Amino acid sequence: MAHIVVAGASKHDGLPAAFTLLDHTVTEVPEGQWQVPATADVVLVDARTDLAGARETCQHLQAHDCHPPVLLLVDAQALGIIGQGWGITDFVVDTALPGEVEARIRLLQREGPETHLVRCGPVTIDEDAYTATLGDQPLELTYTEFELLKYFALNPGRVLSRDHLLSEVWGYDYYGGTRTVDVHVRRLRAKLGPEHDGHISTVRNVGYRFLANRQPPSRPEAP
Secondary structure (H helix, E strand, C coil): CCEEEEECCCCCCCCCHHHHCCCCEEEECCCCCCCCCCCCCEEEEECCCCHHHHHHHHHHHHCCCCCCCEEEEECHHHHHHCCHHHCCCEEEECCCCHHHHHHHHHHHHHHCCCCCEEEECCEEEECCCCEEEECCEECCCCHHHHHHHHHHHHCCCCEEEHHHHHHHHHCCCCCCCCHHHHHHHHHHHHHHCCCCHHHEEEECCCEEEECCCCCCCCCCCCC
């Protein structure tokens, strides 16, 4: 889950549905304020109604060396005006579907100054240090458990089948059955503990889904 900061917001009534449907934290900074919170992963500059103001915002951000990637939200008809001098990292049109918006945000997160960190809900994964923490507590994970949790955290809210998890985490050359996924999910849940194991949700007859917000307790489900 990314922290998206909206800067230079236009007079539109809120962001497009493609942004509001995704599981990200979105906050706004007042118009004319250039100070971006340190927790921001992506700065979204809304250029739908004020192109000149949006360009000024982007250039102001570019003048500061340490800032998150800048994503410009723009009307498709204005694409011909945008050039290299704007100082943006990427752009997205306001008619883009949630899948495209999510993909662009993911790519921007990987270009940011903390590309080695993956945060989703209470879980933080440091890919460089090969460590995972739950809140401020370290998790003792095996190699496969670490890779599985990282893949879950990189795909929040997405339903992942057991076969898909096998190919992405264990690799195409793995010849074991899908039951090994269930075993590792059970171990991960145990290490997350009863307060957080609900983040890994079972999708009956399909696979699993990782939720940034803990799923409320329900009747017991076998993995």
